[in-house]
Amino acid sequence: MPSPTSTARRTLWIATKNRGKTREFQLLLGKCAFIRDLYSYPKLPDIKETGATFFANAKIKAVTLSRELCGKLILADDSGLIVPALGGHPGVRSARYAGPQSTPEKNRSKLLKKMVGLGGSRRKAYFQATLVLAKNGRVLGSKSARIWGQITKVERGSGGFGYDPIFQPRGFRKTFGELPTSVKKRISHRARAARGLRSLLSREIRLLSVKN
DSSP: OOOHHHHHHTEEEESOOOHHHHHHHHHHHTTTSEEEEGGGOTTSOOOOOOOSSHHHHHHHHHHHHHHHSTTOEEEEEEEEEEOGGGTTOBGGGGGGTTOTTOOHHHHHHHHHHHTTTOOGGGGEEEEEEEEEEEETTEEEEEEEEEEEEEEOSSOOOSOSSTTGGGEEETTOSSOTTTSOHHHHHHHSHHHHHHHHHHHHHHHHHHHHHHHO
């Protein structure tokens, strides 16, 4: 078992209090770093996601938190669901689609209602994730990825989180809410973006270990 000191040197802080995202990053990047989230810092200020793009929002979170938590590696994610037939909605407002008091259930319900009567190619959609890695107020790197699929007419499955029970990825008969974690870990938008950052993350972790 690694010592507390060595663990601290290899820690990657995820800019979220969403335990679903934390678990997913643990699966995706746990071999590179010890994953922790913001539950350890309840007094950190709330960050307003005012950007018009996923990159802008991820950068706001990563840079702001890396200034608050000096010397620590911060990984911020902004992701969402895009339905071209709805003009790109929910988009960057995916987590707040149903309004200020949104819940995943309310968001999914609103989207399904908006898509009543839409069939065939008009149910196409994609998930996009943008990851930004930062330290001491400086962006070290970023990566975006997406996965195409379609919106189902009813919820299916209880796995995952967010819109997973109504998103059926291309080439599969099951939704993200039904697919096993091992499959989602391999094909998801967040998984693809995380793979693109692994080499940079490994290098930054090594640098942290050397400096400490």
